[in-house]
Amino acid sequence: MNSYKALVVNQANEGTDMSIQSIERKVLGHGEVFIDVYYSSVNYKDGMVAALGQIAKKFPLTPGIDLAGVVKESNDSRFKVGDEVIATSYDIGTKIDGGYQEYATIPGEYVLPLLDGLTLKEAMIQGTAGLTIGIAIDKLENVGVHPDRGDVLVAGASGGSGSLAIQMLHHLGYSVVASSGSSSRIEYLKSIGAERVIDRAEVENDHNQPVNPPLYQAAIDPVGGSTTEYILKTLNPEGAVVTFGLVGGTEVSTSVLPFLGRGIHWLGVNSVHYPMEKRQEVWQRLATDLKIDLERDDLVNEVSLDELPQALHDIIDGNLQGRTIVNLKS
Numbered sequence: 001m002n003s004y005k006a007l008v009v010n011q012a013n014e015g016t017d018m019s020i021q022s023i024e025r026k027v028l029g030h031g032e033v034f035i036d037v038y039y040s041s042v043n044y045k046d047g048m049v050a051a052l053g054q055i056a057k058k059f060p061l062t063p064g065i066d067l068a069g070v071v072k073e074s075n076d077s078r079f080k081v082g083d084e085v086i087a088t089s090y091d092i093g094t095k096i097d098g099g100y101q102e103y104a105t106i107p108g109e110y111v112l113p114l115l116d117g118l119t120l121k122e123a124m125i126q127g128t129a130g131l132t133i134g135i136a137i138d139k140l141e142n143v144g145v146h147p148d149r150g151d152v153l154v155a156g157a158s159g160g161s162g163s164l165a166i167q168m169l170h171h172l173g174y175s176v177v178a179s180s181g182s183s184s185r186i187e188y189l190k191s192i193g194a195e196r197v198i199d200r201a202e203v204e205n206d207h208n209q210p211v212n213p214p215l216y217q218a219a220i221d222p223v224g225g226s227t228t229e230y231i232l233k234t235l236n237p238e239g240a241v242v243t244f245g246l247v248g249g250t251e252v253s254t255s256v257l258p259f260l261g262r263g264i265h266w267l268g269v270n271s272v273h274y275p276m277e278k279r280q281e282v283w284q285r286l287a288t289d290l291k292i293d294l295e296r297d298d299l300v301n302e303v304s305l306d307e308l309p310q311a312l313h314d315i316i317d318g319n320l321q322g323r324t325i326v327n328l329k330s
């Protein structure tokens, strides 16, 4: 095999230009692993790279921050031909070519063996979204969040990370309140574990009061902006929120009152540079106590390389429900 198919993105006058191209295989460098990619996934960040031309550090670029497959050749002694592996984030799909290709060359330091208890497909249903929620739950537990202590709000609920958060929290015994801008997805959100679903408008800040009546012991916040403002004002005493996304905006205006009056915790996640050692621990949890039913038709949408450009536009437009994975063998 000297050439293979890849989605290639170039900058265009308006946005980007995406096409499926045949790529010539390059000589494997020191410490690199050549992977036969079985699955990748579609994250909001992939949409920002491929559909909006943002974040990318080079063009032309093959995006795809997540990939799972089988080692074909290895210049890293930790990996041998035939090993099942996963690789997510770092520079993958932004600075170096990522998962939207039939074969990928990845630095060995970014690669993890697939964990017992997960298939390659399941690992990509989780992908960066699942890793991020695993880290977020870890952080919430570390500040005392517990199923007995009240409701947990999940914002941006019907998206990839929101859907996985609902399922994992429900699985751990939490009472989950989902906020969503998609009224057609209320039944879906209840079916994956939400106790109640509220309209997105309820969690957008009204800017009128420094604090609201306390409602939630914790929150998962992929949204940012005015939603984060609302959450900070509405947490119970000693409550905690993990903010990790920006789909609703990057600016947050707040007062110190919830911090000094209620002792709340405002936490963040950077899954891109999360240390490999701790990353392995979180993947271990995703394969064991955080393992959820990943093969649901309403959670997972599978696309081929040819169908991928549309999915990358759809995630930016908020048109995808749950997780979308890319099957490189279809």
Ligand SMILES: NC(=O)c1ccc[n+]([C@@H]2O[C@H](COP(=O)([O-])OP(=O)(O)OC[C@H]3O[C@@H](n4cnc5c(N)ncnc54)[C@H](OP(=O)(O)O)[C@@H]3O)[C@@H](O)[C@H]2O)c1
Pocket: 042, 043, 044, 045, 128, 129, 132, 155, 156, 157, 158, 159, 160, 161, 162, 179, 180, 181, 182, 200, 222, 223, 244, 245, 246, 247, 248, 269, 270, 271, 272, 315, 316, 318, 320, 322
């Ligand atoms: N920091 C990190 O390491 C890290 C890791 C993973 C993801 N992220 C970030 O987390 C965010 C979500 O990622 P994802 O892959 O889960 O995306 P996603 O699948 O597109 O989910 C985002 C969800 O947010 C809601 N939403 C969309 N536009 C909105 C708006 N203008 N205001 C409020 N809510 C809106 C929608 O759900 P409803 O229709 O149900 O409201 C949408 O499905 C992105 O910003 C991503 O970059 C960061």
